[in-house]
Amino acid sequence: MFFFGGVKAKIMGKNNLFLTQLRSACSICKKDILIYYLKSPVLIFSFVSPFFLLLAFIFGRNLSFDFLLPVVLGLSIFFTSSSVGPIIIPWETRMRTLEKLVSCPISLEFILLGDILAGFLYGVGVTLVILMVFMGFSILVIDNLFFLILAIILSNLCFSCLGILISIPPTDNPSNIMMLSNLVKFPLVFISGVFMPVNQLPFLIRILAKFSPLTYTVDLLRCSLGKEHIYSGFFSLLVIIVFIIIFFCLAIFFHKKNLSKRF
Numbered sequence: 001m002f003f004f005g006g007v008k009a010k011i012m013g014k015n016n017l018f019l020t021q022l023r024s025a026c027s028i029c030k031k032d033i034l035i036y037y038l039k040s041p042v043l044i045f046s047f048v049s050p051f052f053l054l055l056a057f058i059f060g061r062n063l064s065f066d067f068l069l070p071v072v073l074g075l076s077i078f079f080t081s082s083s084v085g086p087i088i089i090p091w092e093t094r095m096r097t098l099e100k101l102v103s104c105p106i107s108l109e110f111i112l113l114g115d116i117l118a119g120f121l122y123g124v125g126v127t128l129v130i131l132m133v134f135m136g137f138s139i140l141v142i143d144n145l146f147f148l149i150l151a152i153i154l155s156n157l158c159f160s161c162l163g164i165l166i167s168i169p170p171t172d173n174p175s176n177i178m179m180l181s182n183l184v185k186f187p188l189v190f191i192s193g194v195f196m197p198v199n200q201l202p203f204l205i206r207i208l209a210k211f212s213p214l215t216y217t218v219d220l221l222r223c224s225l226g227k228e229h230i231y232s233g234f235f236s237l238l239v240i241i242v243f244i245i246i247f248f249c250l251a252i253f254f255h256k257k258n259l260s261k262r263f
């Protein structure tokens with residue numbers, strides 16, 4: 001009897017600890033959104049940059065709107081959810097707030113989870129605004145709502161994890177991380193079949209495209225909107241989930257490894 005009572009107490013203690021850390025992660029998420037994301041430069045970048053990238057590429061090319069609509073959504077998800085995540089930890093290292101967070105009763109995993117949730121929620125919010133604009137002009141026809149919802153949720157979570165992974169170098173200079181972020185993100189845009197279907201890319205680029213999460217995001221969006229796509233919707237969902245797990249685990253591993261170098 002005492003044995004089962006002790007086991008129950010341990011389980012309840014672990015549950016309480018988990019809930020406490022989860023609440024702390026939510027508080028970090030709220031802090032990140034208020035301090036970093038809800039700023040006019042970030043908002044302008046999130047809404048404007050995908051359209052300018054798109055305009056820069058489509059001039060002089062006869063591309064249909066059916067092809068461009070998933071591209072705009074995919075670029076919006078990609079750039080918004082990973083826009084600020086890379087600079088949060090370097091900035092907080094410089095301001096000594098990361099040191100305070102680490103000294104609090106919250107694990108590094110939940111600190112990173114809070115940062116990831118902030119990018120995820122911000123990305124979902126911006127994507128929904130763009131979707132409502134398209135629907136308001138009656139230019140959006142949804143063929144598979146299930147795939148569209150999962151594409152928005154999982155892709156924003158994936159690229160938010162990628163943003164936190166990019167911030168692993170132990171520096172307190174956000175500009176260094178932004179250079180690395182651009183070095184990673186912009187090549188992904190051009191190898192992922194965003195502006196040109198994957199099956200029309202050169203052979204080497206097609207191989208590289210298979211290792212880009214953006215490839216499966218755009219293809220899944222095309223599938224959900226009833227456009228021509230390469231992979232099945234469930235396969236793209238599975239690959240995006242695998243990328244989420246890989247990015248999150250790598251972020252935890254390298255941030256733990258580099259944590260002592262930040263102080």
